[in-house]
Amino acid sequence: MSGDKAAIRGWTRTQSRLGRQAARPVVVFGLLSSLLGVGQAWCVATVLGHALVGLVSGGGAPTLVLWPILAFAGLALLRALIMALSDTAAAKAGIDARRRLRGEVLASILTGGPALLRKTHSGELATIAVDRVEALDGFFGRWVPASVLWIAAPLLILLPVGFIQPRAALVLGLCGASVPFGQALFGIGAAVASRKQFLAMTRLQARFLDRVKGIATIVLAGRADDETERLGQAAEELRLRTMKILRVAFLSSASIDCAMVIALVLVAIMDGKQAMALLSGGTASPALAYTLTSGLFVLLVIPEFFAPLRGLALAYQDRAHAQGAATAILDLPEALPRPSPDGARTVNASGVMVSLEDVCFTWDPARGPALDHVSFTVPAGETLILAGPSGSGKSTIMELLLGFIQPDSGSVRFNGAPLDSIVPDSLSRMISWIGQKPVLFAGTLKDNILFARPDADEADLMAAVKAAAVDQFLPSLPDGLETRIGEGGFGLSGGQAQRIAIARAYLKNAPILLLDEPTAHLDPATEKSVFESLQRLALRRTVVLATHSAAVHMFNGRRVDLQMGRVVARQGAA
Amino acid sequence: MKTSDQTDGSTPALTDRQAILRILRLWHRQAPRLIIGAMLALIALCLGLVLMQASGLRLASSVLGEVVITTALLRWIGGGRVILRYAERLFAHDAMFRALADLRVWFFHSLAQGAAAGLGFRRAGDMLSRLVSDIGTLDGLYLRILVPFACACLTLPILVIQLGRQSVVLGVLVGVLFACSAFLVPYLIAKSGRAEGERLGKNLAALRIGVLDLVGGLREIRAFGAEGRILSHVQADDAALLAGQMRLARRAAYANASAFLCGQAAIFLVLLAAAGALSLHISALAAVGILFLTVAAFESAGALTRAGLQAGVMGAAARRVVEVAVSTPNATQIAAQTDAPEDTHIHLEGVKFRWAPDRPLVFDGLTLDIPAGARVAILGPSGVGKSSLAALLLKAAVPEAGSITLGGEEISHIKADSLRRRMAWLSQATHLFDDSIRANLLLGRPDATEDDLWKALEDAAVADVVKTLPDGLDTWLGEGGIKLSGGQGRRIALARTLLTQAPILILDEPATGLDAQTEQDFLRTLNTVTEGRTVILIAHRLTGVETLDRIWRLSGGVATAAAA
Structure with missing residues (x-):
């Protein structure tokens, strides 16, 4: 657990460093904006001071001082520009960081490959890549610059204030310095409070989502009213727990308010007293004018001084988002370029013999080996049927042959060459694979078939469509091959989807064909016709077919029966 | 909540405004709390305005040798401001959580009454989780939009009256500027951001589908060696989304700057008046008070520009939530009164x-x-x-x-x-x-x-x-x-x-x-x-x-x- 925390802290630190580089313009613009604000305050104070002194010095109409007013307007325009630039730069920093992080997450997922899906639900992975990364916008756009500006900007403002009125600078400095203490005190309090409440809160929030997802089950079980009531209670509890945290958390921003009010009141009283003292001397002296102007200046600068501190308090929850994301992202494997083994080679691709030699593999030591000294050979152009109940190791063999995982001991060989010595690209060119449920990507039917070979010409495509009997159901689709399928598109039945997978395999035309329970989700009639298509596809290819279907007799070849990861029976010369 | 007004099968298309009103109506049970929360916010805001004005006056009035604002008064205003602001935030958040709890229960209840049973037979999990996040989005409706809006509505007359007492012209001019900053700019950004916001929603959905394809299709991708192709496809979706966000951010930056300039223009006018220019002559002492008031007032209006940016998102979320919750099942329900018989033939x-x-x-x-x-x-x-x-x-x-x-x-x-x-x-x-x-x-x-x-x-x-x-x-x-x-x-x-x-x-x-x-x-x-x-x-x-x-x-x- 402590290792996790250290890793999260390390990740946040790395990201902050990267973020700070990108946020440099935001920080510079922020500082410039503060300086311009100081300049404006001086202009305003000059105008007002002048008017007030004019009032004292004899009631006559004060002479019009135009330059500070014009300067004020000029500075205002400049500041508006700088603010717009700063906002844009902050947005850009957030966007660049998200682009980078999303790229990294996707690369990690692709590196982890199919093995990742054994550990993590695909929906969860997608959430990390989309929503978690999206939620980091505030971290890079707001928190990172705010975490620099909250020290730099007040210090910068303190300089001219100290020059003009050292006393006020001291008051401001002290009030400002008390803010971090208040923040730390209440921040820690809030953290303790939220640690106590966090688990309960997460569960309550998840409960709502979960109940809504399962609402049909609840309604059909006739329990809707009970559950509504319980949901109401859970929401009430969620509110009470959240309020416990907020009660402490709001104190931290109240401490900023408090510091600012104290500074305002102190400066107003102090300078007021001084002005009164000077006034008792008689008429308007230059000293009085200066005290007035500088006093007004400090009062006007106080909100400027505290604004960056508030900005930090506002951005604080953006940091919490980052920590949440860190936990999820750190669980992903590190993105690595796929290793290309020494002496990488290709295998003569026409007619490939596939063999497993004494292969052992364990997914999880607690559950024992998935494959226990398995050996078999499939000569080029022949078919091997892997039979056995689910969990007997059929899918593990498929993943080994596909190179998704490496054996713990023993070797997988293609034409005698160990699999790990073959260039990954060349390996994927040799193998066609059809699983239980092919994934159809969002896009047209044609895109989905061409996925196997994007540069295939029209004739090849049509040949594959015909060979896989995709043309049989084309007329029932609204736009034929251009029909959009996949998420948000036209739904295809299991048998139709499997035919698209077969068409892909035809188009790819690889010498090895791996079939992993291709008819597991089909009814018998559909199963039979899919098997017929597969039989044609299997001609002259080396085929490994994993299945527990009764219709497997349609294929003739060798047969290996597996149970608990061991070979228990062989037929043919396997 | 009876769905008697929805008896015909087709649900009329809701506008965002209707949806938001519908949700506000749902909150009537919490109305007193919500109103008190907003009132507290208003009082805290007023005290903030008064505090700035009083500090300025305290200093300025000393020139005349008289103490218009006593030290004690200043302390009271300051202390009151801090405490009220704390109380307001606590109370408003509490009220909002109560309202959200009501909303969630209402949503669940109406879903259970209406379309829910059918959902078990269709794939609707994704849609539902999106709705849950929509309900979360509605958090901001009260705190980020309604409360600042109410505050701005109160600030405007205070500002106009205070300034108008000195100079009617100045009062009107600054009032118009305030209205621009607090209402017009947020309205314009809300309106112009809507189309872009909708496009963003679509882009995000496209990215999500692309990523889901990538994750779900990992086996296919590895088997066909398609890593590069699929990655560049997803990155194109990502780029489209981010470019849209950038456009929106740029627009928001301009809106912020314009709202800021409105405030600066108001201060500019007050300064001119204080200096005696443009025949907007006001007394120097009053000018100090007015200036501080104006600064504080425009600062509070800044929150509304952000609200304007979120209004589109909020409206769309409200619409989706209300639409799903009030949609009737796909056929009319005949009033069913009988209990099920014992016989199970x-x-x-x-x-x-x-x-x-x-x-x-x-x-x-x-x-x-x-x-x-x-x-x-x-x-x-x-x-x-x-x-x-x-x-x-x-x-x-x-x-x-x-x-x-x-x-x-x-x-x-x-x-x-x-x-x-x-x-x-x-x-x-x-x-x-x-x-x-x-x-x-x-x-x-x-x-x-x-x-x-x-x-x-x-x-x-x-x-x-x-x-x-x-x-x-x-x-x-x-x-x-x-x-x-x-x-x-x-x-x-x-x-x-x-x-x-x-x-x-x-x-x-x-x-x-x-x-x-x-x-x-x-x-x-x-x-x-x-x-x-x-x-x-x-x-x-x-x-x-x-x-x-x-x-x-x-x-x-x-x-x-x-x-x-």
Whole structure:
């Protein structure tokens, strides 16, 4: 657990460093904006001071001082520009960081490959890549610059204030310095409070989502009213727990308010007293004018001084988002370029013999080996049927042959060459694979078939469509091959989807064909016709077919029966 | 919340404004708290304005040798401001959480009343989780939009009156500038940001689909060596989304700058007046007070520009939530008043059904007879409408023509709750809740005893597994029951179904996702534990181990008897 925390802290630190580089313009613009604000305050104070002194010095109409007013307007325009630039730069920093992080997450997922899906639900992975990364916008756009500006900007403002009125600078400095203490005190309090409440809160929030997802089950079980009531209670509890945290958390921003009010009141009283003292001397002296102007200046600068501190308090929850994301992202494997083994080679691709030699593999030591000294050979152009109940190791063999995982001991060989010595690209060119449920990507039917070979010409495509009997159901689709399928598109039945997978395999035309329970989700009639298509596809290819279907007799070849990861029976010369 | 105003089948398209009003109406129960919260915010704001004005006056008035604002007064205003601001935030958040809790309960309740039953037969999980986040988005409606808006509405007259007392022209000019900054700019940004916001929503959906494809298709991608292609595809989606966000951010930056300039222009005018220019002459002392007031007032208006940016998102979220919650099921509900009869004889006669008017008929004259206590199987390939049959029996869908009777009573006359208590439904879509095993089971029968629970687990052949778990019945199942294997999860769901005392069990492809051996064990269990109840087994094939009285085959919208 402590290792996790250290890793999260390390990740946040790395990201902050990267973020700070990108946020440099935001920080510079922020500082410039503060300086311009100081300049404006001086202009305003000059105008007002002048008017007030004019009032004292004899009631006559004060002479019009135009330059500070014009300067004020000029500075205002400049500041508006700088603010717009700063906002844009902050947005850009957030966007660049998200682009980078999303790229990294996707690369990690692709590196982890199919093995990742054994550990993590695909929906969860997608959430990390989309929503978690999206939620980091505030971290890079707001928190990172705010975490620099909250020290730099007040210090910068303190300089001219100290020059003009050292006393006020001291008051401001002290009030400002008390803010971090208040923040730390209440921040820690809030953290303790939220640690106590966090688990309960997460569960309550998840409960709502979960109940809504399962609402049909609840309604059909006739329990809707009970559950509504319980949901109401859970929401009430969620509110009470959240309020416990907020009660402490709001104190931290109240401490900023408090510091600012104290500074305002102190400066107003102090300078007021001084002005009164000077006034008792008689008429308007230059000293009085200066005290007035500088006093007004400090009062006007106080909100400027505290604004960056508030900005930090506002951005604080953006940091919490980052920590949440860190936990999820750190669980992903590190993105690595796929290793290309020494002496990488290709295998003569026409007619490939596939063999497993004494292969052992364990997914999880607690559950024992998935494959226990398995050996078999499939000569080029022949078919091997892997039979056995689910969990007997059929899918593990498929993943080994596909190179998704490496054996713990023993070797997988293609034409005698160990699999790990073959260039990954060349390996994927040799193998066609059809699983239980092919994934159809969002896009047209044609895109989905061409996925196997994007540069295939029209004739090849049509040949594959015909060979896989995709043309049989084309007329029932609204736009034929251009029909959009996949998420948000036209739904295809299991048998139709499997035919698209077969068409892909035809188009790819690889010498090895791996079939992993291709008819597991089909009814018998559909199963039979899919098997017929597969039989044609299997001609002259080396085929490994994993299945527990009764219709497997349609294929003739060798047969290996597996149970608990061991070979228990062989037929043919396997 | 009665849906009497929604009796006709088609829900009229809602505008965002109507949806938001609808949600505000929902919050009437919390109205006093919400109003008090907003009032506190207003008072805190006023004190903030007064504090700035008073500090300035305190300093300025000393020039005249008199103390207009006493030290004590200043302290009181300052202290009051800090305390009120704290109280306001606490109170407003509390009120908002209460309102959100109401909203969630209302949403769940109306979903349960309306479309929910049908959702079990369609894939709707993604849509629902999106709705949940929409409800979360509505957090901001009160705190970020309504409260600042109310504050601005109060600030405007205060500002105009205070300034107008000195100079009417100045008051009007600054008032107009304030209105621009607080209302016009946010309105314009909300309006212009809407189209862009909608496009962003689409881009985000496209990215999500692309990423889901990438993750779900990892095997295909690796097998076809398509990593590079698919990555560049997703990155193109990502780039489109980010470019849209950049455009929106740029627009927001301009809006912020314009709102800022309005405030600066107001200060500029006050300065001119203080300097005696443009015949806007005001007294120097008043000028100081006015200037500080103006600064503070425009600062509080800044929040509304951000609100304007969020208004589009908020409106769209409100619309989706309200639309789903108030949409009526796809057919009119006849007022059903009867309780379900004791007799459990089911008869379907000439049933015609389709899911939507533009979809083909699923059943065209379906006739079926299932005597009480019979064990029947209904077979057919995927897509032939087997699940639709379950939906019809459970009144999750209503036929276009024909009759469905239970014990001789038309089910359209039977109360849905009463009917569903007579029929227990188990399917692939049956949800296991992220809760303890006990809580999951009790959903079947809330008053079941410990012994009943173990008996049900025993019958579902999963008791041994549960016994080995360290926390037994109190083991947390995890989302969708992921802590257990697929087969074990199905068995927990079966135990829940068996626990209900419903005399009719509808098992809709109960063994999907189980391997052959587990499936046979599962079906053998069913043979022994369901004695005396009507069992309707819906499947695409039989394994041969089921004991059945009758088998029907569905095709072409009708059922034909097959050999038992």
